[in-house]
Amino acid sequence: MILRRISTFLFTDVKALQAYHLMRQGATILIAVLLTKTGLATQVIGTYEMLFYLGTLVSAFWIQGLVQGFLSEYPRLPETEQRQLITNAYGAFLLLGLLISAVMILGKNYLLPWLTGQPELDYYQLFFVYLALNFPPFLLENFFLLWKRPQQNFFYGLISFLPMVAVVVIPPWLSLDFVYSFYGLIVLAACRHLYLLYFVIRRGNWQLRTDLLRRWWWISLPLILYALLAGINVSFDSWLVGQYYRGDETQFAIFRYGARELPFVIALSAALGTALVPRVADQLELALSEIKSKSRKLFHLLFPVSIGLMLTSKWLFPWVFNADFRDSVLIFNIFLLVIISRLIFSRTILVGLQDNRVILIISLVELLANILLSWWLIRQVGLPGVAWGTLLAITLEKILITGYVYYRYRIPWQRYTDLRWLLTYSVLLLLAFAVSF
Numbered sequence: 001m002i003l004r005r006i007s008t009f010l011f012t013d014v015k016a017l018q019a020y021h022l023m024r025q026g027a028t029i030l031i032a033v034l035l036t037k038t039g040l041a042t043q044v045i046g047t048y049e050m051l052f053y054l055g056t057l058v059s060a061f062w063i064q065g066l067v068q069g070f071l072s073e074y075p076r077l078p079e080t081e082q083r084q085l086i087t088n089a090y091g092a093f094l095l096l097g098l099l100i101s102a103v104m105i106l107g108k109n110y111l112l113p114w115l116t117g118q119p120e121l122d123y124y125q126l127f128f129v130y131l132a133l134n135f136p137p138f139l140l141e142n143f144f145l146l147w148k149r150p151q152q153n154f155f156y157g158l159i160s161f162l163p164m165v166a167v168v169v170i171p172p173w174l175s176l177d178f179v180y181s182f183y184g185l186i187v188l189a190a191c192r193h194l195y196l197l198y199f200v201i202r203r204g205n206w207q208l209r210t211d212l213l214r215r216w217w218w219i220s221l222p223l224i225l226y227a228l229l230a231g232i233n234v235s236f237d238s239w240l241v242g243q244y245y246r247g248d249e250t251q252f253a254i255f256r257y258g259a260r261e262l263p264f265v266i267a268l269s270a271a272l273g274t275a276l277v278p279r280v281a282d283q284l285e286l287a288l289s290e291i292k293s294k295s296r297k298l299f300h301l302l303f304p305v306s307i308g309l310m311l312t313s314k315w316l317f318p319w320v321f322n323a324d325f326r327d328s329v330l331i332f333n334i335f336l337l338v339i340i341s342r343l344i345f346s347r348t349i350l351v352g353l354q355d356n357r358v359i360l361i362i363s364l365v366e367l368l369a370n371i372l373l374s375w376w377l378i379r380q381v382g383l384p385g386v387a388w389g390t391l392l393a394i395t396l397e398k399i400l401i402t403g404y405v406y407y408r409y410r411i412p413w414q415r416y417t418d419l420r421w422l423l424t425y426s427v428l429l430l431l432a433f434a435v436s437f
Contacts (some may be wrong), residue, residue, distance in 0.1 A: 016151070017271040020141050020156065021267035022268060027164050032098060037171065038172040054127075057232075070216060084204070084205045085212050087200055088216075088247060089216070090204065093304075094136050105307075127138050129150065134193070136193060140192075142201060190291065225360050255328070255331060256327050269345075279352070291348065302343070308382060331387045344417055346416070347359060347401050349411065350404075355408070358404055362400045370389055376389075
């Protein structure tokens, strides 16, 4: 009861979705930290990281593109069609999750070496059973957003991610075989799936509407392709490391543990951008002002934390994880610089206005830049070169999108970004990076 009152007081729709993403990201980081304390070999931890990298690689672009298309289409529909879209979306996600997992399991002998550089990974089949069950529940936090039920989004995060930490970490902590962690993930995914199904049955209308599905698909297709390219941009780094250091799970783990932006940046910025998509579509002028004010609050929260981490990471990293991950520090510090681009929300404006094709074109430019720069720099400076290539490509993408928003819609970035604070914090962050050497 006390927690419910606190959540009612604290959370708007935006804040609740940010809290949900924050808990998801926090669970990922906490699992990574705690696994290093359980006595598991670095190679086994690398296997766990590689499986989740693989799952993200083959599923995240579908989820992100379809969800953003859903968020921009759902508010425009009458109530009857909204209820029908709920059930049709659930069916589409269910079939898509099953199809992805089936393809990955049946094509393992070809896909696994090509995507990871590894001929074999333990727990592979179990992981993709988990992915199939866990695919549809990605809809639920977005349903809660559209239904304006922030408290349920908050508690859904609690009951999803605290148990996830427990089921992954407790078995190795008790010296049990790591396979029990994957059994636990499967059970947890099944529970999340049943929770989603409860709301789909209550709020949906079980009528197949191919016209709704087609319209949703065509709106989402450029966003799916954009998310695919963005995911390839992110996953390409891990793929490149896996190929360049073929068969060396230790190097892969060192890179993956360093190649993390500030844990809260993606969670809070992605949630804010997602939550404001419907607002941009309905009331652009009001949305621009809201993006500016809410992003300024993120500046004041996230930049100081990034600067503090930049200055202390050389001591904190080996202490939080262990001495084997000391080489991850420089990679981590480079990725901290990505915050400068993440907190400019020009892409949110284009998605809300359904100007999605140009996003796809710009993402192709970003992907090409990332491939060329990362491949060249890994040969020059090793693992940190991959991080530099990614940073430069992400920065280029943000410059191009921000420029297009001004050219096409005459919306300068100062209308949705507090430039004074952004530039001040950016200079301080770059100075901290220089000092951190």
